[in-house]
Amino acid sequence: xxSTEDTPKPQQxxxxxxxxxxxxxxxxxxxxxxxxxxxxxxxxxxxFMRFVLLGxxxxxxxxxxxxxxxxxxxxxxxxxxxxxGEGRFVIDxxxxxxxxxxxxxxxxxxxxxxLDVLSRExxxxxxxxxxxxxxxxxxxxxxxxxxVQQLGEDESYHLEILATEVVLTAPNPLGVLRGLQTFLQLVxxxxxxxxxxxxxxxxxxxxxxxxxxxxxxxxxxPVPVLKRNLDGMEAVKLNLFHWRFADxxxxxxxxxxxxxxxxxxWKHWLSFPLALCR
Numbered sequence: 528x529x530s531t532e533d534t535p536k537p538q539q540x541x542x543x544x545x546x547x548x549x550x551x552x553x554x555x556x557x558x559x560x561x562x563x564x565x566x567x568x569x570x571x572x573x574x575f576m577r578f579v580l581l582g583x584x585x586x587x588x589x590x591x592x593x594x595x596x597x598x599x600x601x602x603x604x605x606x607x608x609x610x611x612g613e614g615r616f617v618i619d620x621x622x623x624x625x626x627x628x629x630x631x632x633x634x635x636x637x638x639x640x641x642l643d644v645l646s647r648e649x650x651x652x653x654x655x656x657x658x659x660x661x662x663x664x665x666x667x668x669x670x671x672x673x674x675v676q677q678l679g680e681d682e683s684y685h686l687e688i689l690a691t692e693v694v695l696t697a698p699n700p701l702g703v704l705r706g707l708q709t710f711l712q713l714v715x716x717x718x719x720x721x722x723x724x725x726x727x728x729x730x731x732x733x734x735x736x737x738x739x740x741x742x743x744x745x746x747x748x749p750v751p752v753l754k755r756n757l758d759g760m761e762a763v764k765l766n767l768f769h770w771r772f773a774d775x776x777x778x779x780x781x782x783x784x785x786x787x788x789x790x791x792x793w794k795h796w797l798s799f800p801l802a803l804c805r
Contacts, residue, residue, distance in 0.1 A: 602709055602712050604733075611725070612724075618721040622660060624638060629670050630668070634666070644711055648711070663692050664693040664710075666703055669696075679735050687727045688726050690725055741753065
């Protein structure tokens with residue numbers, strides 16, 4: 528049986544009626560209402576974007592000021608701490624470099640690449656003579672690092688350039704790699720020849736993961752292009768190379784005996800004679 532106690536009272540019915548959404552109250556075809564809603568939405572969006580831009584400017588202002596103060600050095604990325612001095616360290620045919628402390632093959636190769644780039648930029652044949660000359664550039668490495676760099680490893684270095692000598696100090700070979708590239712970025716030509724400014728730099732990366740992706744899975748990328756990109760990564764102190772060279776649709780092979788066609792494997796794995804790829 529239906530009890531009279533279950534019957535809503537008039538006050539409750541009126542309350543429920545007023546709380547329900549009434550579509551007739553909104554006329555979406557009225558131009559005045561549409562203009563009001565559009566203006567309100569635009570006003571809110573404008574003020575929100577102003578707030579976001581103000582926050583971004585506030586967060587980036589210290590970095591912008593530091594970049595302007597150190598922008599004359601032309602270092603990329605901007606070092607953590609720079610103290611500029613007076614004078615310049617001259618680079619000429621008597622330039623010499625020596626490795627001190629911990630030594631390994633990676634440091635030897637880094638020194639050779641450094642001398643190759645310095646010789647190419649200045650036109651001075653230092654790629655071999657700098658190893659034999661009395662050293663004016665001292666690279667001091669405290670200890671080893673992992674054979675393959677691990678995420679979060681110490682990449683800091685201390686570079687002190689005086690008018691008579693240069694001292695690069697790092698806890699491991701990774702810091703040496705970063706410091707050598709910083710020195711190369713400082714090389715400029717002056718009326719008296721090539722030189723670098725007197726400066727002291729203490730630097731370490733802000734981000735442990737600094738990478739570049741090259742996708743040769745959808746187009747052929749020659750090996751010289753890959754090597755050039757690797758040199759560019761070293762110059763700007765990147766530490767991760769992501770190479771996507773194949774996918775499940777196919778991979779690209781350069782066939783020298785049939786021209787520069789790209790042999791791709793689509794949908795099914797097809798067998799090509801190995802002689803075509805040699």
